[in-house]
Amino acid sequence: MNSSHTSDIELLAMFLVKGVAMELYLTPKPGLVDLNDCGSHHDLSLATMERSIHIIADYLDQLCRSLAAGEEFARQAAIGRRAEQAMLADLGTNTHKGYLFLSGLLLVAAWHAPSADEQSFRERIAALAGEFFAARGEQVTHGQQQRALHGAGGIVREVMNGLPALFDEAVPAYLAALEIHGHPKIASFAMLARLMQTVDDTTTLHRCGSMGLSRIRRDGRQIERLIAMGEDCEPFLHRLNREYIRMNLTMGGVADMLGLSYCYLLACGCLLGFPERHPPFERKNGHGNPSEGFSGAA
């Protein structure tokens, strides 16, 4: 594999680490760990999540080396499982279980993306997900229980469908809000609001059932309305955080997809304030329309 492809994938790995850090530090985030508090996660803290991000960085570095060495997907899946176990053993809880899986899958898919367009990239993600779950079989997890109980899609359907919450919801919501309001933090809250309305989050179902999911969808619509009216949505977010903590309500899947969406926006060169560099994902018309896929394909 040529060295430029390897350096592209290392750049993407860096954006994946930056994306999950941007998600962690976005504040306020109702029910989730952020700069203010641990939300509805009494087993998590800002410091624990920061340590977890270092584990993710090491994991992605191992994946890059495995991909550059031409190893097969089963090897990368094994590296992922080992990283997930290390995360739980080191930190005593599932700090970034979902994001660890999503980031690994996206990196492997980008490496094998057959051409530089988004549709092919999405198809590659879906194909790899199918291969992964066929080989893995069923695991007894909170997510699996919610998929059985509620017919929820969770992370499995999200990746099997090629990450619609990222490509069709979060990224367009961020870019539209940035175009209108010109402020990255407002655009971030618009992206969070859209994910709250669209992610079929098994951590929400596990905590508060379908009532919890309806509540988060309703609150996502309200945040979107406040932003559309030009209102400051942060007081409402602070109020939601207090209510979600009282309800033990969370949205871990929304958070995972938020981090992955930040990564993709970084990789497309869409985030303001980041030094100009050749983004691994090309944008077609320069107006933040990431319609091109991974340009590093061999």
Ligand SMILES: Nc1ncnc2c1ncn2[C@@H]1O[C@H](COP(=O)(O)OP(=O)(O)OP(=O)(O)O)[C@@H](O)[C@H]1O
């Ligand atoms: N900032 C964040 N705060 C909390 N969770 C996050 C954050 N970012 C991502 N997550 C995701 O949410 C998951 C935590 O959700 P949750 O704690 O409900 O899962 P769980 O550990 O399976 O369930 P429980 O803690 O109820 O036993 C993490 O594994 C991670 O993937």
